[in-house]
Amino acid sequence: MSSTIVVALDTRDRLAAKSIVAELAPHNPWFKVGKALFVSKGTAIVEELMENGANIFLDLKFHDIPNTVAEAARAAADIGVRMLNVHCLGGRKMMETTINSMADLSSRPLVVGVTILTSMNQGDLDEVGVREPLQEEVLRLARLARDSGLDGVVCSPQETELIKSELGSDFLTVTPGIRPAWSATDDQSRITTPADAARMGTDYMVIGRPIIKHQRPLEAYESIQKEIQSAVQ
Numbered sequence: 001m002s003s004t005i006v007v008a009l010d011t012r013d014r015l016a017a018k019s020i021v022a023e024l025a026p027h028n029p030w031f032k033v034g035k036a037l038f039v040s041k042g043t044a045i046v047e048e049l050m051e052n053g054a055n056i057f058l059d060l061k062f063h064d065i066p067n068t069v070a071e072a073a074r075a076a077a078d079i080g081v082r083m084l085n086v087h088c089l090g091g092r093k094m095m096e097t098t099i100n101s102m103a104d105l106s107s108r109p110l111v112v113g114v115t116i117l118t119s120m121n122q123g124d125l126d127e128v129g130v131r132e133p134l135q136e137e138v139l140r141l142a143r144l145a146r147d148s149g150l151d152g153v154v155c156s157p158q159e160t161e162l163i164k165s166e167l168g169s170d171f172l173t174v175t176p177g178i179r180p181a182w183s184a185t186d187d188q189s190r191i192t193t194p195a196d197a198a199r200m201g202t203d204y205m206v207i208g209r210p211i212i213k214h215q216r217p218l219e220a221y222e223s224i225q226k227e228i229q230s231a232v233q
């Protein structure tokens with residue numbers, strides 16, 4: 001199955017976000033509302049985008065005690081977002097309580113766990129006291145997420161094949177750190193091209209600046225889509 005593109009709407013500007021959504025919506029990507037847009041425009045922008053039929057990934061990376069995260073996740077589910085994320089480092093009880101908080105819903109959002117941020121490399125991990133090889137740490141957190149009932153993880157596309165082979169192809173991989181050859185790396189560290197991410201079997205590719213900061217976002221989007229399609233043919 002081909003990967004779904006999730007366009008990260010990392011802007012505080014409501015009109016800028018709406019104009020990108022209007023331009024790209026005919027191609028049916030998902031859209032990600034993260035901290036910048038949510039803190040400035042709140043649930044109103046999420047509801048507004050959903051009214052126009054957009055599938056929303058609410059990326060607030062919840063990381064707190066189990067009850068607090070479960071309540072916040074349930075509130076997100078009640079808005080009707082299709083995906084949300086928590087930090088795997090919040091631990092098993094936090095992830096299990098979050099999933100249990102949605103047990104009465106006939107359909108709930110996908111819940112995915114952030115493993116190690118794609119902006120971090122082995123040196124960054126060492127600095128915060130995690131001495132494991134980075135890929136082993138990602139796999140450990142992914143296994144914990146799966147055992148806690150989550151639907152998948154957020155990781156680098158460099159780790160997709162490892163996670164799929166160890167935890168099963170149905171366990172979702174949501175991968176930021178996507179950089180076409182023509183775009184800047186910015187603050188990302190563990191990156192691949194869209195073609196490589198597609199070949200490795202990533203389910204959802206989260207892409208922000210290469211599209212939204214491009215002079216012509218639609219052209220950037222179409223070029224990425226073409227790259228993905230020719231990689232998996």
Ligand SMILES: O=C(O)c1cc(=O)[nH]c(=O)n1[C@@H]1O[C@H](COP(=O)(O)O)[C@@H](O)[C@H]1O
Pocket residue numbers: 008010034059061085114116117118119154155176177178186188206207208209210
């Ligand atoms: O959870 C995320 O979405 C996320 C996790 C991660 O490890 N790395 C990461 O970049 N992200 C998000 O993915 C998006 C990537 O955006 P660009 O780097 O502009 O393509 C940003 O909105 C990040 O907040």
